[in-house]
Amino acid sequence: MTKVQTIRGPIEVDDLGFTLSHEHLTVGGAAMDRIPSIYNEDEAYALNLQAIALAKAAGVRSIIDLTTMDLGRQVRLLQRVADANTGVNIVCATGVYRWVPAYFLLRDPDEIAEFMLGEINDGIEGTDIRAGIIKLAWDLEYRMDEGPYSPRAALERCARGAARAAKAAGVPISCHTLAADELGTPLLDIFEDEGLDLAAVTIGHSNDSTDLGYLTRIAGRGANLGFDRYGGVRPAEENERRAALASALVAAGYGDQVSLGHDGSPYQRFGMNRPTILDCWTYVPNHEVPWLRANGLSDEQIAGMTQRSVRRTFEAAAAMRRA
Numbered sequence: 429m430t431k432v433q434t435i436r437g438p439i440e441v442d443d444l445g446f447t448l449s450h451e452h453l454t455v456g457g458a459a460m461d462r463i464p465s466i467y468n469e470d471e472a473y474a475l476n477l478q479a480i481a482l483a484k485a486a487g488v489r490s491i492i493d494l495t496t497m498d499l500g501r502q503v504r505l506l507q508r509v510a511d512a513n514t515g516v517n518i519v520c521a522t523g524v525y526r527w528v529p530a531y532f533l534l535r536d537p538d539e540i541a542e543f544m545l546g547e548i549n550d551g552i553e554g555t556d557i558r559a560g561i562i563k564l565a566w567d568l569e570y571r572m573d574e575g576p577y578s579p580r581a582a583l584e585r586c587a588r589g590a591a592r593a594a595k596a597a598g599v600p601i602s603c604h605t606l607a608a609d610e611l612g613t614p615l616l617d618i619f620e621d622e623g624l625d626l627a628a629v630t631i632g633h634s635n636d637s638t639d640l641g642y643l644t645r646i647a648g649r650g651a652n653l654g655f656d657r658y659g660g661v662r663p664a665e666e667n668e669r670r671a672a673l674a675s676a677l678v679a680a681g682y683g684d685q686v687s688l689g690h691d692g693s694p695y696q697r698f699g700m701n702r703p704t705i706l707d708c709w710t711y712v713p714n715h716e717v718p719w720l721r722a723n724g725l726s727d728e729q730i731a732g733m734t735q736r737s738v739r740r741t742f743e744a745a746a747a748m749r750r751a
């Protein structure tokens with residue numbers, strides 16, 4: 429049986445249950461915890477416990493937290509949430525966000541992989557908390573391609589490092605992508621070149637796209653699609669477009685390769701201190717799933733998106749390590 433590492437230790441993959449595939453306990457940037465006007469740990473802790481309780485009441489059993497160190501991951505907070513024993517599994521991430529830190533800018537992929545493997549196998553920042561998944565982020569910076577110091581060259585080295593760490597440790601990779609630029613395609617090309625099973629890869633923020641052709645090409649290569657931007661911050665008609673897109677993927681035979689989430693956080697410090705949204709993790713269970721059911725999807729089909737799709741990425745990743 430495949431194990432998944434959570435902040436409270438390993439669980440069986442079958443115990444993930446209803447899983448939100450792309451969320452953030454905290455989100456901001458590296459060292460935000462050193463700026464008192466931006467980060468307050470007690471506040472972050474209290475808000476997270478409330479948001480997790482609301483998600484749990486809505487039926488959520490597991491949350492994938494895709495906050496890397498350079499995106500404002502707070503390991504002490506993760507420790508406190510683990511100790512609180514909320515009843516919701518939380519998988520935390522290693523990896524690199526879209527603005528590759530200067531200390532990684534010219535590292536070769538194996539050095540980057542070594543950093544990720546340390547957080548997966550030994551623990552994060554001297555704690556017993558181990559990362560269960562690798563996060564990458566490719567966005568606008570990918571367009572900047574001039575020489576070895578360019579963002580694009582650094583992003584590509586990070587992707588190769590992530591692929592090598594994923595194979596060695598048997599953990600999946602989940603990617604923030606700029607869907608408008610179809611960045612899932614060059615990412616999968618690199619992962620394929622590194623010999624990764626693409627079933628262990630989630631191409632996230634894919635429901636920002638309106639192009640069913642692009643999405644079925646990604647799914648057709650075996651990868652998982654992150655439909656991870658739903659929520660009350662969007663107009664109802666936009667959420668409905670996103671729900672219809674998920675239905676279309678089910679109709680195309682890829683329902684078990686679509687994962688749902690919000691890209692939400694109760695402690696949002698990205699760009700600015702945003703108003704707290706405590707129900708940042710309830711739109712999918714409370715609105716998205718009922719919409720899908722009302723529009724003809726069976727509970728079995730919906731479980732493909734809320735349960736089996738994420739499980740499939742962990743199983744494919746673990747199989748690579750065993751191979």
Ligand SMILES: [Zn+2]
Pocket residue numbers: 450451452494604691
């Ligand atoms: Zn995110």
